[in-house]
Amino acid sequence: MSEAASTRTPVALLPSLTPLLHRWLPRQRWFAGKGRPVAGFSLVSAAELLPVDSTSPGLLHLLIRVQHPGPAGGKAAGRESADCYQLLLGVRTTLPPHLAAALIGQMDEGPLAGRTVYEGLHDPRLAGLLLERLRTPGRFGTLRFDQTVPVTGGLPARILDAEQSNSSLVYGDSYILKIFRRVYPGVNPDLELPLALARAGCERVPAPVAWYESATPEPATLGVLQPYLRGSQDGWQLALKALAADDDFTEEAQALGRATAEVHTALAAALPTMTLSRAQTWHLATAMNERLDAAVRAVPDLLPYARGLRDAFDAITGAELNGGGHAQRIHGDLHLGQTLRTPDGLWSVIDFEGEPARPPAERRRMQPPVRDIAGILRSFDYAARSHRPWNPAWAARCRAAYCEGYAEASGTDPRAEPELLRAYETDKAVYEVVYEARHRPDWLPVPMAAIERLAGPGQ
Template sequence: MSEAVTRPATASTGLLASLDPLLRAWLPRQRWFAGKGRPVTGLSLVAATELLPPDGPLGLYHLIVRVHQSGLPGERPHPGDSYQFLIGAREALPPRLAPALIGHVPTGPLAGRTVYDALYDPRPADVLLEALRTRARVGVLRFEGDPGQEIRSGLVPRLVTSEQSNSSVVYGDTFILKVLRRVVPGVNPDLELPLALSGEGCARVPAPTAWIRAELDDEAYVLGVLQPFVQGAADGWELALSRLAKGEDFTAEAHALGRATAEVHTALARALPTVTLGRAQLEPLVASMREHLDAAAQAVPALRPYVPGLRSAFDALTVRSAAGHTWTAQRIHGDLHLGQCLRSASGRWSLIDFEGEPAKPLAERRMPQPTVRDVAGMLRSFDYAAHSASPPAPDWTRTCRDAYCAGYAEASGSDPRGESVLLRAYETDKAVYEVVYEARHRPDWLPVPLSAVRRLASPDPS
């Protein structure tokens, strides 16, 4: 590792002040920025770590910044989120780095320099990999990993440009480093669960090789996770769309994916505690689902005619729990859909991205939940894929649903369709969320979740 990487961290009081107007203009344009639509009212520095000196040809800072925003009309005040940035500084950007431009700094310690998102640049990406390889400690940053896994130097990095909520860098088709953009203190399930699965010998999830943390006072942040790269893998969403476009069957893949999901759930149940959900535990769950529905109906008028039918899905769950039925809850993926699944060239499925729904609080993402919540997410993903075809292919959805649940049952001994009341409630809650999301961000897609809403609100939603 270079001397610059191991030097002590420095934090200039003028650094953030000089970057503030540039970041305020740049942040809302980033796909991973979760605060779109809310004005940025201020930035505050959580931590600044110098990785390469600013007086050299390439300066490099790691920043954790709190972004303060005002709430949307009718919302509670937004508490603000913390984001991590890898900020590069050069005299001028070469054309290949034009997409990474943040701006030109007129004052402060980087005056006269051009700053940019350094994850686009191979040299800063090399700095991160070298720090992980040598288990470096730089300021508040801790580069740690599995001592049984070796990281070779000299792997050529490239930024993955298709992600939304985070950023990833692939190193020579050997490793992939997922860099979390919005960060929170605490145990992050995107590291916690793959480590637990690795301990159980579950090969459906790439075992973490190394990771980046920040230690700030009494709080620790997980900032990034390095895992083996699944070479030649096809993204489940893209694979499904390709098969649909060609009019090809997807049931064998859906069946195998159901088995893979069940194997992950079984391993998580062995590795981490499970709990029993009875009436007392179900009541707040159902109450939150009803609240989501009421808020969504206020926000999206097209949903209102279906509210009574949708509410019946939650009422049925209340009746079942009142009759004494209980359910087992455990750690799950938390945000499972086709885009979170990779199919290798040999046909083997892997599951990735275990951080759960990023918008939800960390404590909620780490709570044990029924496994059918993951199943419901995948079933909704099949529906989205089928409605992306022209014309839509509802029969494709039904065959994939059945194949996925059958594969799950073969591997787990429990068919998710046997928990039809709970499954319908989770599917309904997911579809209601999708209606609001599409109405706000992609109005052209609104008919997709609305078609599911019509089905789920009917007396026979099968």
């Protein structure tokens, strides 16, 4: 994204806002630059969604590029990296007590001198304004709003606290608006894929109702409004409840397998597919081995298992894959927490953004559907390990039932490609080991148990 001045907000706003951003941004859960110093900020675009005056709150929409200095040594030495973030800033003369937790700071100078700036999404009045903008398709300053069906207005807004890499607003019991914090050029897969699935008639994914994007300096998806599945529970919580009650979960796992297969089948019908060549399969295995090399350097506990793990990756280069190695658009970050079951028992799949840490081009790449399947299988292992005592038999039954359900709906049993399934599950477990070692050391035994199993002979 190239630099752009604001429409009505003076360019002088950013220098005066910079001291507050330096303190506030690194503390946000969705800020991807944790642990890296901030070299500076630049304004990509700005719009006043609600003009700032002395008698009522204003709402500023900003796209801010955050610069980070490159590492001291290596190929990237001296090179800056940058991420673009979407900010929705409320502006008031005085912040009421119920918004105290949303405070960003007091402006000492610049065009907003003397005003208080805060996280606008926590203000129901300002959050409601976003819904009103989505009801009126067309361009508004640097933003463009669009919809597939008319949107109901006048609904109370509340922010969800559970989000990590994004933010979500719920409007009444009707809609949920996902707001992408880290912004990339182009159409976000979380809009692209659900739109394609809706056109294909797939009811397993909530269809986008409306969305907004940057209109300048170049298009980028900023937020997607979808139906809110009232009363739904995510698959992770359902699995934990079943474990706590010592209940069987195989029927639910089988139904979830069928739902996953329906989504994959619809994506294959709606979007291009391909057959992986042997050269592409070799590159796939090479990338997995390279990630393993980096993981072993980061977590030496992996070293005793490295040879067996490499065998899992190398096995796919000589395997006879069903269909020659089918690849298509997939979810890309599928686990039990990305699934919902409605009160009437219907499973849905949500959050098609892919792994936020991976580059956008990689997230849009066609991949074998078994990658998604491996993600769910790993998730069953995590659920079983989170329960005391550990219940590996519960996980094994769920894993088998899930694959059976997938085979019923797709006609292809993922276990019929054992080399590919093992490779993707191994790759996922290696990623989990690094993540847990860095962020949750107490959870490290969960992926390490899978590493021991997957590195063994005959797996």
